[in-house]
Amino acid sequence: xxxxxxxxxxxxxxPVLSNFKFAExxxxxxQDGEVMLKTLYVxxxxxxxxxxxxxxxxxxxxxxxxxxxxxxxxEVMDSENSLFKKGDFVSGALDWKQYQTSAGKGLNKVDPSGxxxxxxxxxxxxxxxxxxxxxxxxxxxxxxxxxxxxxxxGSVGSVVGQIGKILGCRVVGVTGSEQKANxxxxxxxFDEAINYKTSIDLREAVKKACPNGVDIxxxxxGGEISDAVMGNLNKFARIAVCGAISLYNETKxxxxxxxxxxxxxxxxxxxxxxxxxxxxxFPIAFTHLLAWLKNGQLxxxxxxxxxxxxxxxxxxxxxEGKNExxxxxxx
Amino acid sequence: xxxxxxxxxxxxxxPVLSNFKFAExxxxxxQDGEVMLKTLYVxxxxxxxxxxxxxxxxxxxxxxxxxxxxxxxxEVMDSENSLFKKGDFVSGALDWKQYQTSAGKGLNKVDPSGxxxxxxxxxxxxxxxxxxxxxxxxxxxxxxxxxxxxxxxGSVGSVVGQIGKILGCRVVGVTGSEQKANxxxxxxxFDEAINYKTSIDLREAVKKACPNGVDIxxxxxGGEISDAVMGNLNKFARIAVCGAISLYNETKxxxxxxxxxxxxxxxxxxxxxxxxxxxxxFPIAFTHLLAWLKNGQLxxxxxxxxxxxxxxxxxxxxxEGKNExxxxxxx
Numbered sequence: 001x002x003x004x005x006x007x008x009x010x011x012x013x014x015p016v017l018s019n020f021k022f023a024e025x026x027x028x029x030x031q032d033g034e035v036m037l038k039t040l041y042v043x044x045x046x047x048x049x050x051x052x053x054x055x056x057x058x059x060x061x062x063x064x065x066x067x068x069x070x071x072x073x074x075e076v077m078d079s080e081n082s083l084f085k086k087g088d089f090v091s092g093a094l095d096w097k098q099y100q101t102s103a104g105k106g107l108n109k110v111d112p113s114g115x116x117x118x119x120x121x122x123x124x125x126x127x128x129x130x131x132x133x134x135x136x137x138x139x140x141x142x143x144x145x146x147x148x149x150x151x152x153x154g155s156v157g158s159v160v161g162q163i164g165k166i167l168g169c170r171v172v173g174v175t176g177s178e179q180k181a182n183x184x185x186x187x188x189x190f191d192e193a194i195n196y197k198t199s200i201d202l203r204e205a206v207k208k209a210c211p212n213g214v215d216i217x218x219x220x221x222g223g224e225i226s227d228a229v230m231g232n233l234n235k236f237a238r239i240a241v242c243g244a245i246s247l248y249n250e251t252k253x254x255x256x257x258x259x260x261x262x263x264x265x266x267x268x269x270x271x272x273x274x275x276x277x278x279x280x281x282f283p284i285a286f287t288h289l290l291a292w293l294k295n296g297q298l299x300x301x302x303x304x305x306x307x308x309x310x311x312x313x314x315x316x317x318x319x320e321g322k323n324e325x326x327x328x329x330x331x
Numbered sequence: 332x333x334x335x336x337x338x339x340x341x342x343x344x345x346p347v348l349s350n351f352k353f354a355e356x357x358x359x360x361x362q363d364g365e366v367m368l369k370t371l372y373v374x375x376x377x378x379x380x381x382x383x384x385x386x387x388x389x390x391x392x393x394x395x396x397x398x399x400x401x402x403x404x405x406e407v408m409d410s411e412n413s414l415f416k417k418g419d420f421v422s423g424a425l426d427w428k429q430y431q432t433s434a435g436k437g438l439n440k441v442d443p444s445g446x447x448x449x450x451x452x453x454x455x456x457x458x459x460x461x462x463x464x465x466x467x468x469x470x471x472x473x474x475x476x477x478x479x480x481x482x483x484x485g486s487v488g489s490v491v492g493q494i495g496k497i498l499g500c501r502v503v504g505v506t507g508s509e510q511k512a513n514x515x516x517x518x519x520x521f522d523e524a525i526n527y528k529t530s531i532d533l534r535e536a537v538k539k540a541c542p543n544g545v546d547i548x549x550x551x552x553g554g555e556i557s558d559a560v561m562g563n564l565n566k567f568a569r570i571a572v573c574g575a576i577s578l579y580n581e582t583k584x585x586x587x588x589x590x591x592x593x594x595x596x597x598x599x600x601x602x603x604x605x606x607x608x609x610x611x612x613f614p615i616a617f618t619h620l621l622a623w624l625k626n627g628q629l630x631x632x633x634x635x636x637x638x639x640x641x642x643x644x645x646x647x648x649x650x651e652g653k654n655e656x657x658x659x660x661x662x
Contacts, residue, residue: 050596219591222589222591222592223589226591236608241591241594241595242595243595244589244591244592244595247589247591247592253588253589254588254589254592255586255587255588255589256586256587256589257584257585257586258553258554258575258578258584258585258586258587259590260550260553260557260572260575260578260603261553261575261578261585262603263572263601263602263603264572264573264574264575264603264604264605265381265603266603267602267603267604267605267608268602268603269600269601269602269603270591270594270600270601270602271594271598271599271600271601272591272593272594272595272596272597272598272599272600273595273598274595274598277567277598
């Protein structure tokens with residue numbers, strides 16, 4: 001028997017379990033040119049929320065009664081494709097199914113030796129690419145500059161901060177609990193950590209943590225946290241807008257202070273991106289990340305939930321900040 | 332007798348005449364190394380509003396009971412400086428005085444032949460530099476792309492649009508009267524003009540005028556006009572934030588739709604600037620502007636008011652949109 005998770009209803013505001021539907025499917029059989037895959041790890045990510053809306057965006061929306069897709073690591077169970085053989089491990093954008101076939105397009109073989117297979121969905125996958133390329137291509141860090149990261153204990157944020165340190169920046173993380181703040185300082189070696197939930201005046205807290213102002217802001221969250229950081233920008237600051245998890249579940253257009261006056265006054269650059277914008281640079285990013293992992297300069301956290309049935313709940317938990325680092329489901 | 336205009340009181344919200352004060356001063360006398368200047372043309376510009384506030388910004392605020400400064404073209408009446416001689420014409424950031432001395436720092440000689448001296452405060456001065464460098468360095472226009480300009484009939488906007496046309500863009504201007512809209516089409520050869528004051532749904536109006544979406548937005552005004560344009564951005568759009576005249580007189584922090592979700596979804600880049608950021612490129616900008624002026628590809632409008640006493644009122648009139656193109660006072 002094979003299980004699959006479909007989009008049942010489009011969420012309005014915060015997603016709930018009933019937006020998803022479990023179904024049973026036939027066990028797939030390899031056709032010529034295909035591989036048959038067994039899902040091992042499923043990545044759940046905030047950006048999937050956007051694909052649940054029926055709005056035009058950089059990737060097409062999920063369709064009702066069709067499988068949700070995300071980054072998955074799988075084992076090749078059977079192959080009629082000369083590029084893959086039984087026993088290979090692959091990563092790619094795949095359906096939330098226990099078993100599925102694929103023509104191989106977009107699949108990358110991953111090396112199971114030395115590192116956990118889950119790393120290919122995180123630090124060596126989209127997470128690592130997003131952190132490395134968003135920071136280096138948009139943030140353009142220089143040694144001695146101050147980097148602020150929001151969503152700092154999340155999968156991308158924790159890697160951004162570490163890369164900032166490797167490149168010589170003073171790194172300040174904004175996060176949502178004392179436990180995460182401590183983790184930023186102890187495990188990820190940030191210079192300062194701010195718990196936005198206990199800060200009475202967040203703008204002042206950022207100012208105190210950044211006595212020389214903010215040169216680079218890597219923004220994962222948007223909203224009031226970003227307002228506080230934007231109030232402390234230096235001249236020629238760069239803002240990499242990676243995500244806006246605080247706004248994804250809003251049902252009305254979110255409103256806040258207009259930022260154009262700050263952008264002009266500070267000659268600042270704000271640039272949004274999705275990781276495919278930088279796909280030409282994945283190999284160089286991979287090379288750096290792997291080297292830093294191996295020499296111990298880079299570490300990562302994972303929150304791994306077990307069981308195919310837990311995928312929707314793991315996704316919902318992202319919006320409660322229940323993950324520490326990359327959120328994955330092990331099947 | 333020599334007249335001078337001082338900052339009398341800092342404005343709260345919209346500036347009024349009583350924020351300024353006229354005073355009499357001694358006729359200045361050239362000391363060694365100095366030139367004595369007679370003011371001929373005074374530029375009044377929206378950015379001066381920012382300097383009337385007592386807030387830290389990219390240039391220091393004006394001081395109470397001290398002269399206001401702006402771009403001025405003057406004639407050298409007397410010189411004890413070997414770089415200038417009596418009868419030379421110069422431009423520079425000078426005090427609102429009929430006569431003043433200067434050590435020569437920051438003064439540029441201007442050529443009175445062929446072009447009006449006033450051009451050196453406009454199309455060949457800060458206005459032209461701002462238009463050319465903001466558009467080319469941040470907008471990075473490619474032939475066939477769509478450029479939207481707000482404040483399009485203003486001094487900078489009308490030049491931006493014409494340069495966009497020269498570089499092969501489809502150019503759409505947003506302005507505040509039928510008369511100005513007609514001028515954009517007839518004199519400045521924009522492809523489309525939108526009168527925001529008579530548009531019922533500005534976002535739809537922009538959409539209609541930009542059937543292929545907006546690749547470049549040159550923003551002079553901020554506020555709701557920008558919201559409407561931002562709703563029509565294409566993937567990889569560039570937004571040059573030059574000014575935000577609609578917000579300069581706000582006494583509370585202006586609030587509007589948060590733009591980070593658009594910035595991410597469109598992988599857009601928003602960058603603010605002041606013209607001194609690009610000072611290294613003034614010579615190349617000047618070369619292009621002069622060539623286009625001479626071959627007739629570029630034209631400009633000026634609104635010239637006469638009389639030293641009219642300087643404050645001319646400045647106030649900017650915020651009512653009473654100028655067409657560059658606003659100047661001829662002394």
